[in-house]
Amino acid sequence: MNLNLAVISGDGIGPEVVREARKVLDRIAEKYGHEIHYTDLLMGGASIDIHGVPLTDETIEIAKSSDAVLMGSIGGNAATSPWYKLPADRRPEAGLLKLRKSLGLFANLRPAILYKELQDACPLRKDISDKGFDMMIMRELTGGLYFGARETKEVDGVMTAIDTLTYNENEIRRIAKRAFDIAGKRRKKVCSVDKANVLDSSRLWRKVVEEVAKEYPEIELTHMLVDNCAMQLVKDPAQFDVILTENMFGDILSDEASMVTGSIGMLASASLNDSKFGLYEPSGGSAPDIAGQNIANPIATILSAAMMLRYSFDLDKEANAIEQAVSQVLAEGYRTGDIMSEGCRRVGTTEMGDLIAERV
Amino acid sequence: MNLNLAVISGDGIGPEVVREARKVLDRIAEKYGHEIHYTDLLMGGASIDIHGVPLTDETIEIAKSSDAVLMGSIGGNAATSPWYKLPADRRPEAGLLKLRKSLGLFANLRPAILYKELQDACPLRKDISDKGFDMMIMRELTGGLYFGARETKEVDGVMTAIDTLTYNENEIRRIAKRAFDIAGKRRKKVCSVDKANVLDSSRLWRKVVEEVAKEYPEIELTHMLVDNCAMQLVKDPAQFDVILTENMFGDILSDEASMVTGSIGMLASASLNDSKFGLYEPSGGSAPDIAGQNIANPIATILSAAMMLRYSFDLDKEANAIEQAVSQVLAEGYRTGDIMSEGCRRVGTTEMGDLIAERV
Numbered sequence: 010m011n012l013n014l015a016v017i018s019g020d021g022i023g024p025e026v027v028r029e030a031r032k033v034l035d036r037i038a039e040k041y042g043h044e045i046h047y048t049d050l051l052m053g054g055a056s057i058d059i060h061g062v063p064l065t066d067e068t069i070e071i072a073k074s075s076d077a078v079l080m081g082s083i084g085g086n087a088a089t090s091p092w093y094k095l096p097a098d099r100r101p102e103a104g105l106l107k108l109r110k111s112l113g114l115f116a117n118l119r120p121a122i123l124y125k126e127l128q129d130a131c132p133l134r135k136d137i138s139d140k141g142f143d144m145m146i147m148r149e150l151t152g153g154l155y156f157g158a159r160e161t162k163e164v165d166g167v168m169t170a171i172d173t174l175t176y177n178e179n180e181i182r183r184i185a186k187r188a189f190d191i192a193g194k195r196r197k198k199v200c201s202v203d204k205a206n207v208l209d210s211s212r213l214w215r216k217v218v219e220e221v222a223k224e225y226p227e228i229e230l231t232h233m234l235v236d237n238c239a240m241q242l243v244k245d246p247a248q249f250d251v252i253l254t255e256n257m258f259g260d261i262l263s264d265e266a267s268m269v270t271g272s273i274g275m276l277a278s279a280s281l282n283d284s285k286f287g288l289y290e291p292s293g294g295s296a297p298d299i300a301g302q303n304i305a306n307p308i309a310t311i312l313s314a315a316m317m318l319r320y321s322f323d324l325d326k327e328a329n330a331i332e333q334a335v336s337q338v339l340a341e342g343y344r345t346g347d348i349m350s351e352g353c354r355r356v357g358t359t360e361m362g363d364l365i366a367e368r369v
Numbered sequence: 370m371n372l373n374l375a376v377i378s379g380d381g382i383g384p385e386v387v388r389e390a391r392k393v394l395d396r397i398a399e400k401y402g403h404e405i406h407y408t409d410l411l412m413g414g415a416s417i418d419i420h421g422v423p424l425t426d427e428t429i430e431i432a433k434s435s436d437a438v439l440m441g442s443i444g445g446n447a448a449t450s451p452w453y454k455l456p457a458d459r460r461p462e463a464g465l466l467k468l469r470k471s472l473g474l475f476a477n478l479r480p481a482i483l484y485k486e487l488q489d490a491c492p493l494r495k496d497i498s499d500k501g502f503d504m505m506i507m508r509e510l511t512g513g514l515y516f517g518a519r520e521t522k523e524v525d526g527v528m529t530a531i532d533t534l535t536y537n538e539n540e541i542r543r544i545a546k547r548a549f550d551i552a553g554k555r556r557k558k559v560c561s562v563d564k565a566n567v568l569d570s571s572r573l574w575r576k577v578v579e580e581v582a583k584e585y586p587e588i589e590l591t592h593m594l595v596d597n598c599a600m601q602l603v604k605d606p607a608q609f610d611v612i613l614t615e616n617m618f619g620d621i622l623s624d625e626a627s628m629v630t631g632s633i634g635m636l637a638s639a640s641l642n643d644s645k646f647g648l649y650e651p652s653g654g655s656a657p658d659i660a661g662q663n664i665a666n667p668i669a670t671i672l673s674a675a676m677m678l679r680y681s682f683d684l685d686k687e688a689n690a691i692e693q694a695v696s697q698v699l700a701e702g703y704r705t706g707d708i709m710s711e712g713c714r715r716v717g718t719t720e721m722g723d724l725i726a727e728r729v
């Protein structure tokens with residue numbers, strides 16, 4: 010198969026971790042007889058430094074014409090980096106938001122998995138973490154408050170800022186269908202999270218999700234209010250299979266869930282459009298403080314590459330091979346610093362990439 | 370002193386826990402020579418059952434003319450209660466939102482404290498809970514998305530729902546001042562939480578909070594993005610003193626923080642206007658499943674009454690007396706079921722109230 014990939018290494022630890030993911034992908038290509046073409050693109054701070062803007066139209070066009078995008082991470086230290094002296098719509102993160110919208114990436118899949126080997130890193134009490142958990146958070150990614158009309162103006166002499174949260178039934182239906190489809194391949198439970206006791210958008214959300222549920226009689230649907238979900242993720246994460254929610258709630262809850270695993274450096278993510286196209290990136294941030302030191306954990310990015318093979322290319326065997334190689338390396342006791350524990354062998358970013366590539 | 374209190378016992382366990390708080394207040398009145406007048410008011414489901422609406426104008430007027438409101442809890446089981454067949458603006462929770470707005474209760478104070486005696490209940494790993502924590506979440510309570518214009522309508526034949534998030538500088542300034550004032554009596558740190566990398570309202574929030582901070586040179590101000598804060602509450606809650614945030618973020622984060630303590634049944638809350646008036650209620654919900662069984666924990670409501678004495682009546686000595694009585698009862702090993710642990714003595718709702726009243 011020919012895989013035509015756009016690669017956005019980005020800022021901070023992005024280039025280092027993407028390099029390891031490419032190493033693993035190259036090994037897959039060799040072993041399974043695929044051909045991968047990489048096109049490097051600039052986004053975020055790296056693009057600001059060269060083009061003055063975080064995302065150029067040309068970059069969007071090249072990304073669009075690729076089969077999938079592999080990304081590292083975007084952004085820097087907001088307190089010290091000159092990028093954050095720019096107006097908001099020209100900062101690194103604005104590039105990411107624009108790319109999501111331009112590519113129609115409405116479905117953000119963020120697995121939050123407690124790896125058995127890494128249970129010690131889980132910040133929860135042992136009797137809770139002993140139960141393990143493996144959930145998939147489906148976050149709507151191109152609607153809601155983060156993409157609504159916004160305005161700051163004087164009203165009766167008082168500065169006033171307005172953001173708008175809009176969802177229509179089509180936007181809700183397509184993400185709900187995705188969530189039910191994915192639940193069908195998992196433990197067959199969808200928990201839809203909203204604030205239907207207050208928001209109109211949440212009431213429409215709940216109504217449409219219930220309509221979609223009728224087409225999936227084998228899937229169990231429950232509803233949960235967002236404030237309660239923020240509690241349940243701490244109290245009993247094992248209760249969740251697929252969590253389906255809108256953009257802002259998903260932003261907050263998926264980060265909470267990733268921290269509950271205790272090993273963000275392990276967590277992949279995929280952002281999909283309505284066909285096979287997707288952008289794949291680690292869940293964690295750009296971690297500028299540890300960039301360039303060969304200590305960042307590349308596993309989240311490597312697992313994101315596995316998600317890419319699965320979701321954009323239907324290469325399940327190859328995706329499984331990567332995931333198994335990761336499990337094997339963990340089982341053999343290799344760890345980067347962020348997931349280090351007693352009796353394990355500490356390795357750097359490139360060594361971790363080598364170890365996984367060798368085991369593919 | 371004459372204390373003229375409106376009492377909203379509400380639904381579920383509300384009446385039981387309010388009864389114990391009154392018991393403790395009566396003991397305080399006796400001991401310190403105050404006179405307390407209670408006026409019982411209906412709100413939420415209890416009001417729907419009698420008046421058909423969750424809050425009448427008459428109730429608002431009586432509440433307004435009181436010195437402070439003591440509340441139990443509002444609402445029932447959304448899946449089974451007939452209250453939730455009503456249109457959204459006539460359900461129990463709508464009464465609470467309307468009361469907050471009518472009384473101008475813009476400042477919601479929610480302490481999240483890990484009680485030393487209850488450390489075992491904390492869902493976090495022991496090395497994290499060992500550090501202890503004691504934070505105050507200041508949530509703006511009458512602005513933002515929960516009070517913005519909302520509408521559901523067809524747009525080009527597609528059902529579309531819109532909620533609006535509005536803040537003006539005055540709304541932000543008054544809650545920020547409150548947060549800095551309270552931080553001044555605590556550990557002198559304010560962490561303001563927003564999503565300034567995306568939202569206009571958050572950028573105005575940050576700007577105004579920074580202006581207010583200039584009037585408080587002795588207070589340390591930091592900013593944190595809401596998704597990061599949802600992570601930090603799990604990873605290292607000890608880092609926080611006062612968290613200052615807008616309505617919806619505060620709803621989510623304060624519930625998460627309360628669960629991180631592991632003992633919601635212990636957590637009080639106060640909702641204040643711009644003078645001394647306030648509404649005081651436990652942080653937890655109405656728990657209809659355990660109502661009427663004399664097993665609910667009344668301590669959160671009793672501690673809410675202590676907050677009332679402190680914030681609405683400046684009766685610090687009396688407030689301290691209640692808080693010390695609670696500590697003493699815990700130290701003596703008495704526990705309701707929700708906070709029970711090995712070697713402790715399990716007591717019911719009324720017994721817990723008696724024990725605390727006796728020790729005042």
Ligand SMILES: CC(C)[C@H](C(=O)O)[C@@H](O)C(=O)O
Pocket residue numbers: 102105106260566567596
């Ligand atoms: C960088 C920011 C705009 C982004 C978001 O909130 O969507 C990030 O937090 C994420 O979750 O991918």
Ligand SMILES: CC(C)[C@H](C(=O)O)[C@@H](O)C(=O)O
Pocket residue numbers: 206207236462465466620
């Ligand atoms: C009942 C509901 C409207 C309310 C809110 O979200 O404000 C509740 O969750 C709270 O936090 O007091």
